[in-house]
Amino acid sequence: MAELKRFGVSIEENLLKKFDKSNENIYDNRSEAIRDLIRNKIIEEEKLKEKENVVGTITLIYDHHKLGLSDKMNQIQHDYHCLFKSNLHLHLNRDFCLEVIVVEGLQSKLKKVSSKLIALKGVKHGKLTVTKIGGL
Numbered sequence: 324m325a326e327l328k329r330f331g332v333s334i335e336e337n338l339l340k341k342f343d344k345s346n347e348n349i350y351d352n353r354s355e356a357i358r359d360l361i362r363n364k365i366i367e368e369e370k371l372k373e374k375e376n377v378v379g380t381i382t383l384i385y386d387h388h389k390l391g392l393s394d395k396m397n398q399i400q401h402d403y404h405c406l407f408k409s410n411l412h413l414h415l416n417r418d419f420c421l422e423v424i425v426v427e428g429l430q431s432k433l434k435k436v437s438s439k440l441i442a443l444k445g446v447k448h449g450k451l452t453v454t455k456i457g458g459l
């Protein structure tokens with residue numbers, strides 16, 4: 324672990340209370356919560372680099388009654404098989420499924436392929452989330 328630096332922060336009491344409340348039972352201390360906020364901000368900014376290798380997940384909620392949807396989803400994943408690492412499937416109820424797909428590859432390619440999946444008719448909600456393997 325890198326050397327830790329201390330710094331002072333001025334913040335409104337009310338805002339600090341809300342921050343602590345939102346991290347209750349999650350973080351052992353405020354410093355780790357702030358470090359995660361900073362890491363997330365940096366990752367968000369670095370996500371803009373399209374030519375960078377990233378790992379992430381594509382989360383999809385879809386209507387499994389939609390004719391041909393499963394075949395189309397499978398075809399896209401076969402077309403870009405190098406990007407797709409693992410799938411988790413949950414049958415949410417009689418109509419809807421949740422699919423979480425672990426992906427790895429160039430940010431630009433993951434954006435493109437996730438957009439294809441999310442745009443399919445019958446997909447009710449979809450989101451690509453990415454992060455970097457190292458460098459933080």
Ligand code: NI
Pocket residue numbers: 387412413414415419420421
């Ligand atoms: Ni299902």
